[in-house]
Amino acid sequence: MGTKCIGVDIGGTSVKLGLFETTGELLHKWEVPTRREEGGRYILPDVADSILKILEERGITQEEVAGAGVGVPGPVMPDGHVEVCVNLGWRDCNPQKELSELLGGIPVKSGNDANVAALGEMWQGGGKGFDDIIMVTLGTGVGGGVIIDQKIIAGRHGLGGEIGHIHVRDDEKEHCNCGGVGCLEQIASATGIAREARRKMAASDAPSAMRQYGDALTAKEVFDEAKNGDGMAEEVAEMVGYYLGLCLAQLAMTVDPEMFVIGGGVSKAGQYLIDKIEKNYKKLTPISENKGKICLATLGNDAGIYGAARLMLD
Amino acid sequence: MGTKCIGVDIGGTSVKLGLFETTGELLHKWEVPTRREEGGRYILPDVADSILKILEERGITQEEVAGAGVGVPGPVMPDGHVEVCVNLGWRDCNPQKELSELLGGIPVKSGNDANVAALGEMWQGGGKGFDDIIMVTLGTGVGGGVIIDQKIIAGRHGLGGEIGHIHVRDDEKEHCNCGGVGCLEQIASATGIAREARRKMAASDAPSAMRQYGDALTAKEVFDEAKNGDGMAEEVAEMVGYYLGLCLAQLAMTVDPEMFVIGGGVSKAGQYLIDKIEKNYKKLTPISENKGKICLATLGNDAGIYGAARLMLD
Numbered sequence: 001m002g003t004k005c006i007g008v009d010i011g012g013t014s015v016k017l018g019l020f021e022t023t024g025e026l027l028h029k030w031e032v033p034t035r036r037e038e039g040g041r042y043i044l045p046d047v048a049d050s051i052l053k054i055l056e057e058r059g060i061t062q063e064e065v066a067g068a069g070v071g072v073p074g075p076v077m078p079d080g081h082v083e084v085c086v087n088l089g090w091r092d093c094n095p096q097k098e099l100s101e102l103l104g105g106i107p108v109k110s111g112n113d114a115n116v117a118a119l120g121e122m123w124q125g126g127g128k129g130f131d132d133i134i135m136v137t138l139g140t141g142v143g144g145g146v147i148i149d150q151k152i153i154a155g156r157h158g159l160g161g162e163i164g165h166i167h168v169r170d171d172e173k174e175h176c177n178c179g180g181v182g183c184l185e186q187i188a189s190a191t192g193i194a195r196e197a198r199r200k201m202a203a204s205d206a207p208s209a210m211r212q213y214g215d216a217l218t219a220k221e222v223f224d225e226a227k228n229g230d231g232m233a234e235e236v237a238e239m240v241g242y243y244l245g246l247c248l249a250q251l252a253m254t255v256d257p258e259m260f261v262i263g264g265g266v267s268k269a270g271q272y273l274i275d276k277i278e279k280n281y282k283k284l285t286p287i288s289e290n291k292g293k294i295c296l297a298t299l300g301n302d303a304g305i306y307g308a309a310r311l312m313l314d
Numbered sequence: 315m316g317t318k319c320i321g322v323d324i325g326g327t328s329v330k331l332g333l334f335e336t337t338g339e340l341l342h343k344w345e346v347p348t349r350r351e352e353g354g355r356y357i358l359p360d361v362a363d364s365i366l367k368i369l370e371e372r373g374i375t376q377e378e379v380a381g382a383g384v385g386v387p388g389p390v391m392p393d394g395h396v397e398v399c400v401n402l403g404w405r406d407c408n409p410q411k412e413l414s415e416l417l418g419g420i421p422v423k424s425g426n427d428a429n430v431a432a433l434g435e436m437w438q439g440g441g442k443g444f445d446d447i448i449m450v451t452l453g454t455g456v457g458g459g460v461i462i463d464q465k466i467i468a469g470r471h472g473l474g475g476e477i478g479h480i481h482v483r484d485d486e487k488e489h490c491n492c493g494g495v496g497c498l499e500q501i502a503s504a505t506g507i508a509r510e511a512r513r514k515m516a517a518s519d520a521p522s523a524m525r526q527y528g529d530a531l532t533a534k535e536v537f538d539e540a541k542n543g544d545g546m547a548e549e550v551a552e553m554v555g556y557y558l559g560l561c562l563a564q565l566a567m568t569v570d571p572e573m574f575v576i577g578g579g580v581s582k583a584g585q586y587l588i589d590k591i592e593k594n595y596k597k598l599t600p601i602s603e604n605k606g607k608i609c610l611a612t613l614g615n616d617a618g619i620y621g622a623a624r625l626m627l628d
Binding site: 075132146148153154155156157158159160161162163165166167178179180246249250251252253254255256257258284285286287288290291292 | 389446460462467468469470471472473474475476477479480481492493494560563564565566567568569570571572598599600601602604605606
């Protein structure tokens with residue numbers, strides 16, 4: 001078996017790639033643009049060309065490569081089949097099979113990008129050293145990944161780890177992107193947090209430092225002002241902490257991981273956010289003191305390439 | 315490897331035992347009383363004596379036995395350690411190790427009884443033919459088991475499948491046995507259903523057929539009257555269906571099984587209950603039409619011995 005592996009994280013605007021030692025060391029990372037035209041037909045050939053070029057430049061033979069893993073921004077079936085991937089324009093294809101052919105037979109595995117990022121954090125990030133983790137990614141949306149015994153629980157229909165679409169709130173009126181009403185994503189994503197803050201400002205005349213940002217208010221600013229002691233911003237942060245704590249409590253009662261890893265742009269709020277989540281998580285799991293802990297993700301945007309590379313090491 | 319296996323389901327008043335072909339055929343089942351005195355020290359010797367007697371009677375040698383599995387009514391750590399089992403009086407013991415010694419070295423594995431019952435339903439019950447199922451047992455309490463790739467997700471701290479203690483309701487005031495407030499068990503267990511019905515009757519003067527049963531009202535009677543068209547009973551059944559549907563939706567977004575299997579005494583309400591659950595489950599998972607289905611358990615009280623026996627076949 002080869003001593004190198006490759007991680008490919010396909011995003012809507014660029015593809016991130018990483019060349020790794022199978023021990024987990026990142027040797028080189030680079031990007032190529034995501035060409036979405038014509039149903040995304042050029043994406044995999046671009047990826048393959050770019051990988052073959054890097055291997056050639058570094059004098060790495062195909063035999064030295066254990067394989068390439070791919071994170072796809074959409075649901076991936078257990079056999080690698082992608083029914084539809086809106087972000088890339090793909091329909092009814094099998095990217096892992098296609099990429100393997102384009103790479104001259106190098107083994108390729110694929111998975112949903114949020115699940116793959118969770119695997120990356122387990123391998124070399126906040127969850128390093130643990131076999132069972134759940135990652136929650138708080139970005140534009142809320143993604144997640146459930147890792148048990150070092151393996152992704154992708155689910156039988158590609159819904160494994162779709163934590164952002166857990167229904168948590170009955171009194172929501174607006175619809176989530178998924179068609180649901182009251183999803184975690186509507187509260188705890190960057191967009192959700194800013195929306196909650198705007199709602200609070202609209203519902204009251206009380207002063208708040210958040211008002212200076214107007215409609216352009218971001219989740220970062222909400223948390224910054226909460227840390228500065230702004231009452232209304234603190235209420236929003238409390239609410240986000242409550243619903244995330246609630247979800248983590250549910251997850252602990254379902255698969256009981258060793259560690260919850262919180263990532264994505266919103267997690268830059270750091271320990272302040274973790275403390276808000278943890279307070280509610282503990283309150284909602286009185287059944288035992290002995291349960292999964294909560295930490296911050298450490299790999300940032302590289303979690304995807306790490307996890308994709310790790311796919312090849314089973 | 316042997317062609318027979320033994321399933322042991324230890325309950326608070328009796329131990330159920332089953333002798334199986336490794337193909338899944340139940341050859342013989344029997345019970346012994348659970349002697350809880352003196353910290354439950356006689357339970358495993360009683361079980362071992364009873365097993366050895368049956369094997370002798372049937373002329374089955376130890377070599378023919380692949381092993382014995384044990385379902386324990388409390389948390390079991392991954393190595394078989396039981397810190398405390400209130401129902402049996404056990405403290406700080408390893409029943410799988412002890413029973414194996416008492417059986418002259420026959421391999422023994424153990425698990426939490428609700429998890430083990432789920433494995434039984436996967437093997438020969440409502441989940442037969444599927445690798446990934448979640449069982450929800452609606453009895454005096456609400457138990458559960460998460461099975462992925464034919465294996466129990468017991469969790470790192472023994473909390474895997476503790477579905478009854480998922481927090482689902484913020485407006486609850488009473489405490490659950492676990493110390494929490496607003497657990498699924500407080501609504502969807504047999505005791506919870508009867509309590510909800512009594513609450514509804516106390517809160518209104520409206521007529522209801524449920525009133526004839528007084529304080530002795532049972533969950534069965536609530537569902538019977540709901541099926542008969544009693545409005546207040548229907549409201550209770552709707553509520554139970556809502557919270558169960560909510561939990562199943564959360565579980566689908568977490569581990570996405572192929573099948574949800576609903577068991578326990580309350581599940582005798584049958585398809586009427588499944589329909590109530592399914593309506594809400596579907597409403598709360600608009601993200602995809604393609605998701606886990608819901609069915610009734612089929613093994614009844616034998617799920618535990620089936621699952622315990624199945625523990626030995628990995």
